[in-house]
Amino acid sequence: MSGPLWQPSRERIERANLTAFMRWLEARRGVATADYPALYRWSIEHPDAFWSAVWDFCEVIGDGPGPALAAGSGRMPGTVWFPEARLNFAENLLRRRDATPAVVFRCEDRMRRVLTWSDLRERVARLAAALRGWGVQSGDRVAGFLPNLPETLIAMLASASIGAIWSSSSPDFGARGILDRFGQIAPRVLFAADGYWYNGNHYDCLARVEEICSQLPSVERVVLVPYTQPSPPRVAGALLFDEALDLAPDAELVFERLPFAHPLYILYSSGTTGPPKCIVHGAGGTLLQHLKEHRLHTDLRVDDHFFYFTTCGWMMWNWLVSGLASQATLLLYEGSPAHPDMSALFRFADTERVSVFGTSAKFIDGVAKSGVRPRRSCDLSSLRALLSTGSPLAPESFDFVYREIHPDICLSSISGGTDIVSCFALGNPIGPVWRGEIQARGLGMKVEVYDASGQPVREQKGELVCTAPFPSMPVGFWDDPDGARFRAAYFEKHPGVWSHGDFAEITEHDGVVIYGRSDAVLNPGGVRIGTAEIYRQVEQIDEVLESLVIGQEWGGDVRVVLFVRLRDDIELTDPLRARIAQRIRENASPRHVPDRILQVPDIPHTRSGKIVELAVRDVVHGRPVANRDALANPEALAFFAGRAELDS
Secondary structure, three states, X not given: OXXXXXXOOHHHHHHOHHHHHHHHHHHHHOOOXXXXXXXXXXXXXXXXXXXXXXXXXXXXOEEOOOOOEOOOOOOOOOOOEOOOOXXXXXXXXXXXXXXXXXXXXXXXXXXXXXXXXXXXXXXXXXXXXXXXXXOOOOOOEEEEEOOOOHHHHHHHHHHHHHOOEEEEEOOOOOHHHHXXXXXXXXXXXXXXXXXXXXXXEEEEOHHHXXXXXXXXXXXXXXXXXXXXXXXXXXXXXOEEHHHHHOOOOOOOOOOOOEEOOOEEEEEEOOOOOOOOOEEEEEHHHHHHHHHHXXXXXXXXXXXXXXXXXXXXXXXXXXXXXXXXXXXXXXXXXXXXXXXXXXXXXXXXXXXXXXXXXXXXXXXXXXXXXXXXXXXXXXXXXXXXXXXXXXXXXXXXXXXXXXXXXXXXXXXXXXXXXXXXXXXXXXOOOOOOEOOOOEOEEOXXXXXXXXXXXXXEOOOOOEEEEEOOOOOOOOOXXXXXOOXXXXXXXXXXXXXXXXXXXXXXXXXXXXXXXXXXXXXXXXXXXXXOEOHHHHHHHHOOOOOEEEEEEEEEEEOOEEEEEEEEEEOOOOOOOHHHHHHHHHHHHHHXXXXXXXXXXXXXXXXXXXXXXXXXXXXXXXXXXXXOOOOHHHEOOHHHHHHHOOOHHHOO
């Protein structure tokens, strides 16, 4: 086997926060760990000591902390973390008050705005005072139907400073999709934008805002953010954002310190197989987990320029904005990542001197297929790390990053989800990058892979699980008083063990490979096949832009059906089918070869860009899709229905 694609230099290892943490542990706690594997073992064997150390090393602002684990804790679900601690999430993100940039915002090629730390604090203080004046209290819900704007960040921080619970969705959702989400949590205040820009086009939101407000009786105040129009038409009873700020022009910033598990966010499952689950995340667990992931796994530093391409309806927005707690400058980008061309985000990284660049695996694959070669047209010398998530990053994409983006960066494929608002597997800035592998399991996360009999295995594919508690486990689901739905979602399959729903493998390098969602695993003839294994091969074929594979129930078994979206003006011919099948057979196995390969003009995605295999599987089998409004392009489902080729 060839060696790693990248090794950190001795200088990088010496400068890394992770190295500083290991030295701090030895000096302050008497814990000697020679390398990452030793540190990982200690972190899962001594979770109370590890998470207390993260609190102290990252200088969490709060009262306490006291012991990390309550007496008698250690079971899942039910563990109580930091029972004596009290903190405020916003206070930890707003510890600076100087005139350096805290936020840089760009909308495609239309506008650029900068907020300093003092600007940000001042706006948060004024908006929090307005919320208090409207009677908003700890535990109330505040919702945002907003693009990825500075105002979105300000509204979240103002809510969190009071102890209110923030929940957001992006403005490309239809009214029904928003009502399916916000209707469950009954927000008292709604922040909404007049519209948004995407791919150079303007999309108006005002009619949807009015429809949402008419069907959300809990909403007492509407705050409209003028984004695409300086003076948008008024929604009945709404205040403009600046008018809300002007209600308290001289307000002081006040932070309510609350228990560690006090609710901070409500996030939503994709909702493609039923009504979205309302997942409640606590302030302390979110903060501590993100500090660990940013400082230790991403090597985020003071004044770094931190970018992740995301909407505020995806958990990566929540993950990104926590970068303020590490005193990094946030780079917020709104609009299409491909406008006016596939180099747009790399020009942004060049201009803003981005240190940590985050995107999706699909975007990296799209850049490679577009012919764009970023390092030839942009100065990316400021980059230290490139992060990828959303779906497994193909080994060929690892090659592309080092060949055409940057030869000397830590390429961190990361994997976790909305369910934990964080990661189970992610980067290790002092370790090597192996082709096609996530570098490491997260510190303090006792991640294992179970075989079909529920036994832990290595270098075999199986179900990704977490066998010990962790602080960013959800507080629970909204409106689930006895916790029954929460337990059924994660603990029904293996009692006392978190089942995450990924089909995965722990490698010989102690890295992780994700093969797709376990509920989408193909099972022809009883052989379990991860969908990512097929995508990896198919999408290396130049004519194929994207693909989706399902298992079709057929003849008492399951047969593999592959759908492909091809480049414009290319038809799926028998020779092309044969070439696709041959590549899969030679590079995966004969078992992976689809029984049917069909062309479609589009493939349905969630609004965070994930393909929806289960929804397509339901359509093919004539079953209803529970929540089409959760999809960015629900009309694409029609291309999979009633296909005569699947009737024989």
